Amino acid sequence: MTRLLFGFLFSCLIARAQFVLSVVENGADRDLAPGSIYQMKPIESGERAELVLRVRNTSTRRATLETFIAEGAGFVLNRGLPPIGVEPGAFELGYLIFNAGVAANYSATLTFNSSKVQFQIQVSAGPTLTIPSTCNSPTEGLIEFGLVERGKSKTCDLTLRNATNRAMRMNTLAVSGAGFRLLNSGPLPTLAPGATMPVQVLVEPVGPGVLNGQLQIQGRSYPLHAVGTEPEVPPIPAPLLEFDAAPASGQQRRLTLRLPAPATQAGAGTLTLTFTPDASFNDDKAIQFVPSNNRQLRFTVTQGSTSVQLDGQPFATFQTGTTAGRIQFTAVGSSGRFGGVGTLNAVLLPAPMQIERLIATRFPDRMELAITGFDNTYSAGHALFRFYDTNGQPMNVAIPADFTTQFRDFYSRNPGGSTFTARVAFPVSGSSTSIAEMEAEFATTAGTTRTDRLKF
Amino acid sequence: MKHAHFLLFCAFAQAQSTLSAPSIGFMRDPSGAYREVFGIAGTFTLATTANDVFRKVFHVEHLLEREGDSTRILRSDGGVIDIVRTTQPVLLTPHATVYVHDETVVVRRDHLDTVHFAVPDLIDLHPMSEDWVQLITAHGSFALRLTAGHEALFVLPTAVETRRR
Numbered sequence: 001m002t003r004l005l006f007g008f009l010f011s012c013l014i015a016r017a018q019f020v021l022s023v024v025e026n027g028a029d030r031d032l033a034p035g036s037i038y039q040m041k042p043i044e045s046g047e048r049a050e051l052v053l054r055v056r057n058t059s060t061r062r063a064t065l066e067t068f069i070a071e072g073a074g075f076v077l078n079r080g081l082p083p084i085g086v087e088p089g090a091f092e093l094g095y096l097i098f099n100a101g102v103a104a105n106y107s108a109t110l111t112f113n114s115s116k117v118q119f120q121i122q123v124s125a126g127p128t129l130t131i132p133s134t135c136n137s138p139t140e141g142l143i144e145f146g147l148v149e150r151g152k153s154k155t156c157d158l159t160l161r162n163a164t165n166r167a168m169r170m171n172t173l174a175v176s177g178a179g180f181r182l183l184n185s186g187p188l189p190t191l192a193p194g195a196t197m198p199v200q201v202l203v204e205p206v207g208p209g210v211l212n213g214q215l216q217i218q219g220r221s222y223p224l225h226a227v228g229t230e231p232e233v234p235p236i237p238a239p240l241l242e243f244d245a246a247p248a249s250g251q252q253r254r255l256t257l258r259l260p261a262p263a264t265q266a267g268a269g270t271l272t273l274t275f276t277p278d279a280s281f282n283d284d285k286a287i288q289f290v291p292s293n294n295r296q297l298r299f300t301v302t303q304g305s306t307s308v309q310l311d312g313q314p315f316a317t318f319q320t321g322t323t324a325g326r327i328q329f330t331a332v333g334s335s336g337r338f339g340g341v342g343t344l345n346a347v348l349l350p351a352p353m354q355i356e357r358l359i360a361t362r363f364p365d366r367m368e369l370a371i372t373g374f375d376n377t378y379s380a381g382h383a384l385f386r387f388y389d390t391n392g393q394p395m396n397v398a399i400p401a402d403f404t405t406q407f408r409d410f411y412s413r414n415p416g417g418s419t420f421t422a423r424v425a426f427p428v429s430g431s432s433t434s435i436a437e438m439e440a441e442f443a444t445t446a447g448t449t450r451t452d453r454l455k456f
Numbered sequence: 457m458k459h460a461h462f463l464l465f466c467a468f469a470q471a472q473s474t475l476s477a478p479s480i481g482f483m484r485d486p487s488g489a490y491r492e493v494f495g496i497a498g499t500f501t502l503a504t505t506a507n508d509v510f511r512k513v514f515h516v517e518h519l520l521e522r523e524g525d526s527t528r529i530l531r532s533d534g535g536v537i538d539i540v541r542t543t544q545p546v547l548l549t550p551h552a553t554v555y556v557h558d559e560t561v562v563v564r565r566d567h568l569d570t571v572h573f574a575v576p577d578l579i580d581l582h583p584m585s586e587d588w589v590q591l592i593t594a595h596g597s598f599a600l601r602l603t604a605g606h607e608a609l610f611v612l613p614t615a616v617e618t619r620r621r
Contacts, residue, residue, distance in 0.1 A: 252498040252610055286499045291596040293502070293613040317611045319499050356478075356496040357603075372478045374496060403473040410475035419495050421478040 018059035019086075021112055024052040034115035040098070044126030047219030049098040051119070053079075055112050056091040065092055065113060072108025074098050075119070103164075126218050127168060127191060129199075130159040137225070143215060145203045145226035153204040154226070155183065160199055160217065162191035170197070170218070177213020179205050180224050205229075234264045236301060238340030239308055239331045247320045247327070247346040249376040250354050252290065254315040257308035257331055257342065263301040269333035271297045271310060273318060277325035278350065281378060285416040287321035299331060322374035322418040324350040324446075350377045352447035360438055362456040367426040367435060369454075374419040377445045380407045384441040385426075388453065389434055398441075432456075481584025483597060485615035493584065497601055498610050520546060529553055529564070537564055547581040547589060552602050554581055554589050561591060561600065563607055571607045573600065 022029035023038060032038055043049050057063045065084040070077035079094035086092055096119060098106065103125040110117050135156035137144035148154045162168040170188035175181060183200035191197060201215055205228025213224035237260050244254040257271065273295040275287045288295050297316050300309045308331075310316040320327065331342035355373040362368075369385075381404025387395045403422070410420060428435075437453045480493040480500065492503040521528040522542055529537040529546065537553065540546060546555040552565045556578055563571040577594035584590050584599065590612065591598040597612040 250496060250499050286495055286501050288613070290500070290611040291614040293615070322496075322499055372496060374499070401473075403475075406473050406475055414477055417495065417499070417501065419478050419499060421476050422473050423476075424473045427472075 018057055018061075018063045019065065019112055019115070020056050020058050021110070021115065021117055022054045022056065024054065029054060029056075032117045034117065037118045037120060040119060040121040042122040042124060043098075043100050043219050044124055045100050045103055046126055047100045047123075049100070049121060049219075051096040053077075053094040053096055053110070054091040055086070055094065057086040057088055060088050062087055067114075068092070068094060068112050070096055070108045070110045070119075072106065072119070074101055074106050075108035077110065125164045126220060127160045127170070128163045129217060129220075129222065130161065132157055132159075141222050143201065143222055143224050145211075145224070147227050147229050148203055148205050149229050149231045150205050150207055151231060153202050155200055155202045158199040158201065158215075159196050160191070161196040162193055165193045167192055172216055172218050173199065174216040175201055175213060175224070176216070177211065177224055179203050179211040179226065179228065180213035180215075182215075235339035236263045236265060236267045236333065236337050237261050238338060239269075239299070239301075239333075239342035241329055241331060241342050241344035243344070243346065244315075247348065249320050249322050249324065249348045249351060250356075250374055251320045252317055253320060253346075254317055255310075255329060255344075256315045257299055257310060259301060259306040259308065262304050262306055264303070265337060266301065266303045267333050267335070267337040268298060268300045269331055269338065271299050271316065271329060271331045274328045274330065275321070275323075275325055276328070277323050279324075281323050281325065282415040284321035284323035284325075284418075286319050286419075287323070287327060289316050289318045291317075320346070320348055322376050323378075324348050324376040348376065350444075350446035353380055353442045353444050353449040355442075355449060355451065358440075358451055358454060360454040360456050362432055362435070364432065366428055367432060367438070367456065369424045369426075369438070369440065370421065371424070371440075371442075372419075372421045374417070375407075375442075375444050376418055378407075378411055378418055379445040380420075380442060381405070382443040383424075384443075385424075386439050387435050388437040388439075390436040392437065395435065479585070480599060481588045481590075483584055483590045483599070483612055483615075484582050484592065487615075491615050493588075493599070493612065497599075497608065500599065500610070500613055502613050502615050520548065529555065531566060538562070545578075545581040547583060549583060549589065549602060550586050551604065554600070554602070556581070563600070563602060565604065568604055573607075573609050575609075 020031055022031045040049055055065055063086055065082055065086055068079050068082050076097045077094055080092060084092050098121055100123040103123050105122050107118055107120045110119060131143055135143050135145055143156055145154050167190050169190040173188055181202045183202055189197060203211060203226040205211060208228050208230050211226040211228055215222040215224055239257040240260055242256045247253045275283060289297055292311060297311050325348050327346040329344045353373055353375045355371060357372040359370040381402055383401045384398045386398045389395050435456060437455050439451050439453045441448055441450045477494050478496055482490040483493050485491045494501050519530045521530055525542050526539050527542045527546060528539050531537060540555050540557060544556045552563050555562055559576050561573045561575045575591055575593060578591060580592045582590040582592060587602050589600045589602060591600055599610045599612050601608045
């Protein structure tokens with residue numbers, strides 16, 4: 001019985017001695033005897049310390065690590081979950097992590113199976129960082145730069161303060177992360193009690209997207225955050241519309257568009273022609289852009305230019321038709337790139353009859369007058385004719401004629417413009433050779449048009 | 457004088473008028489068909505349908521004489537007006553001869569000033585009527601008014617309707 005008890009106690013001693021705890025320092029193991037105290041490097045409030053531990057099986061048999069824990073405020077042991085079988089000569093890794101709270105002395109007891117080792121660490125107060133409201137965030141410790149345009153930068157002016165009553169030597173001040181930069185330069189100072197130092201961190205995005213970085217002060221890290229955005233391009237100014245000359249009925253005119261300032265970006269839009277006839281006149285289909293033969297054109301602008309292309313041309317030719325009224329041109333940009341809409345009106349005033357061509361012809365039995373023209377008031381009809389003999393003398397008083405009914409009938413049968421060719425015949429009896437010249441007057445609501453003398 | 461009074465009385469009593477839409481002439485649309493152009497100078501509208509054939513014979517003052525790669529433009533008395541390359545279009549109309557010289561359209565008449573119009577990339581000349589010629593260019597069609605003293609160039613609308621069969 002005595003022999004059995006002795007053998008059991010001996011085997012227990014063998015088992016207890018088969019694990020050795022060591023801490024990895026500079027890549028080498030430093031064994032820690034059970035019951036010993038390991039003094040960790042002092043750190044400052046908010047910093048973090050980490051030790052790599054090994055529990056090595058120094059026996060020639062497989063052994064089991066039944067217990068492997070650390071107990072102490074601020075300490076955490078990351079390791080595998082016991083029981084852990086460890087082969088002879090092999091080891092089990094553990095990571096002892098300490099997150100420093102307020103300035104004080106801290107300790108933890110690490111237990112592996114029945115052995116214990118104590119770890120101690122001194123925490124002193126670190127510098128206090130003040131984050132200004134311009135880069136503050138609801139998340140504690142986060143330095144938020146917010147939205148920053150590509151090509152622009154934003155600086156956060158931070159302040160470090162030694163709030164302790166002893167001098168504080170600054171060892172580490174650095175920024176990491178793409179787009180972030182520390183503006184401080186020169187050697188780091190020792191902060192006297194109560195002293196402050198500025199810390200300037202700049203962010204300069206090179207493109208759109210989220211930027212994350214770190215501000216390292218002594219042993220503490222402060223996350224940096226910014227969002228890069230594309231620069232907001234100002235809108236293209238509303239196009240200015242100009243005529244080559246004041247439009248009137250019966251013309252082809254040129255319309256030009258230009259920008260009052262260079263285009264901030266490329267853009268396109270639609271130029272629309274709208275015609276509102278006077279009184280109760282019908283629409284005039286001749287009022288349109290030529291040669292496209294419609295009332296809409298596409299316009300384009302290129303970045304940096306003030307010129308506007310209309311269907312690829314520097315100007316648009318339009319017809320004013322032969323109806324009194326108002327033409328409105330409206331240039332509307334697409335995709336919201338323009339700062340406004342360009343408009344221009346052309347008032348086509350009522351005008352006396354315009355005669356394009358006049359041919360007088362003598363026939364044995366009649367005299368004929370062919371008149372081609374337009375009346376943008378649609379009120380033609382009353383005419384007056386004068387005839388002259390071969391000596392240029394009037395042959396009679398002026399002869400009135402009323403073709404109102406014929407014009408009304410013609411325009412009702414041919415809506416959409418007032419152009420006409422009228423052939424007026426004057427039957428004669430006897431010889432017509434004594435008539436050498438004639439002239440005519442045509443009256444409308446806008447006035448009277450009198451022709452030159454026409455020779456037969 | 458009595459005779460004159462009698463005649464004018466008749467005119468007063470019987471003056472008659474007929475009205476119609478004025479025609480500029482016929483233009484060739486992009487499909488090659490002939491399409492009537494209505495209106496007056498600068499206020500053109502096109503017939504909605506095209507004609508397959510346009511035939512019109514003009515009396516002309518000038519003559520053409522081709523010799524190799526040159527064409528001589530002659531007056532009726534045989535006098536040479538100008539010499540152009542045979543590949544260049546020449547058009548004889550009743551009141552003028554229209555031809556091309558170095559991207560310039562020349563309107564030539566006997567006893568009147570010659571008129572020039574710069575028209576780049578001209579492809580062809582086409583008679584529209586006695587007083588109008590269509591200039592077909594790479595950039596569109598133009599109507600050239602030949603009326604003496606009122607020569608002018610206008611933009612023609614582009615026909616988009618289908619050709620009538």
